[in-house]
Amino acid sequence: MRLRHIEVFNAVMLTGSVSGAARLINVTQPAVSRILQHAELQLGFALFQRAKGRLVPTPEALTLAPHVERLFAQLDEVQRLAGNLKLGQSEAExxxxxxxxxxxxxxxxxxxxxxxxxxxxxxxxxxxxxxxxxxxxxxxxxxxxxxxxxxxxxxxxxxxxxEARIVCVAPKGMLPARVVKRGKVALSDLDSTPVVGLEVQDPVGRSLNQACREAGVGLQLPLTVQTYHAALASAHHGLGIALVDTCTAASADITWVDVLALEPQIPVxxxxxxxxxxxxxxxxxxxxxxxxxxxxxxx
Structure with a gap:
């Protein structure tokens, strides 16, 4: 398929008709029909069937469609990059x-x-x-x-x-006073305490999971959140201990939570x-x- 064939195919898939495709890409309806016929002739199979005034994609067209969508997404990226290169680096912002x-x-x-x-x-x-x-x-x-x-x-x-590190943010009263006074807590000390989990695909979440595997610790994770500040907010509300990076912990309200060093150190x-x-x-x-x-x- 040539690029023009792909453009017409995509337009018909989006609009469901020759007239709609013609308006979308700003060409005449005969031109759309002609290009579509030429594409089908080159491919050796039909792309659409007519049904009640609309063009219904064939199984082959439905197979092609997601690949064409990805191609147009890449073309959009090329156009955006070209436009940014033309403008050059913004001096105003x-x-x-x-x-x-x-x-x-x-x-x-x-x-x-x-x-x-x-x-x-x-x-x-x-x-x-x-x-x-x-x-x-x-x-x-x-x-x-x-x-x-x-x-x-x-x-x-x-x-x-x-190099930041992961620290422990615990709701007031959730950890023993002696641990809070010491200012640090071992990962193994948290195995019986509710911990707010982070998604496994998150960089901090991955590092934390690896450290738990190496230490042989299985944390209780009654709640899992997507962001570090959601974990911190959960700790503020007493829902569990948040294990977050030191940058996030800088926003902690120490009237509601205790911030302690975590052992072993987990770099971020x-x-x-x-x-x-x-x-x-x-x-x-x-x-x-x-x-x-x-x-x-x-x-």
Whole structure:
């Protein structure tokens, strides 16, 4: 199938008719019919059957459809990247993408530090999942990204900024007073205490699960949440112990919870990412340094 065949096929799949496809891609109805017939002739099988004035896709067309959808998604990415390259890096705005955990406490502190030297640079912050952060940077829709896991992508350069760790955030009274006074708790001490679980595909969740396997500890997980701050909020409401990174724990309200070190130490590396081959603006480099300094203060 040629690209024009695929475009017409996709338009008919979306609209269900020749007239709708013609309007969608801004061509005449005879042109749509002609291109569709040519595509079917080349393929050697029918793509659509007529039924009550509509075009119904054949089983072969339904098999092709998801592959065509993926192709158009990739074409959209190419167009977006081309548009971003044409515009060049925005001089008016510093575009930052980050994991949600860093957006509550770390980045506001870093922005305050950054504002002292760069008061006139507008900043946009988007909190995304790690794959979305990588995609935004690859498409050059963002200037800097911050995440907890490394990203081995050829189009991206990454820089380690700090090594956070997982800490224990316990509702007041849930742990023995002697443990709280000591200021640290062993992972094995939590096997009979309700713990708020993190999704296994999450970087911190993966590290925690691995540490539990190595220590032979089976945690009680009556509640599992998607984000670290949801785990922290659950601890604030007494639902269980939250095992979260030190950046998230910086938002803990110590009138409601106790924050303790966790043994063994489970590292949570923080990385800065940017498009490879681009040195970045002065403002972008300065912002990364402000984030690094803020992380050093907290961690």
């Amino acid at each position: 510093l575009r930052v993408v980050t994991v949600l955990a860093l957006s509550f406490e770390m980045l506001p502190r870093a922005i305050k530090r950054f504002r002292a030297k760069h008061p006139d640079v507008p900043i946009s912050i988007k909190a995304l999942h790690s794959p979305q952060i990588v995609s935004s940077l690859v498409l050059q829709e963002a200037d800097i990204g911050f995440l907890f896991s490394s990203a081995g992508h050829a189009a991206l350069a990454q820089e380690p900024l700090a 590396p923080v990385h800065a990412l940017r498009p490879a081959g681009k040195p970045g603006s002065v403002a972008a480099r300065a912002f990364v340094r402000c984030v690094q300094q803020t992380l050093a203060e907290v961690i």
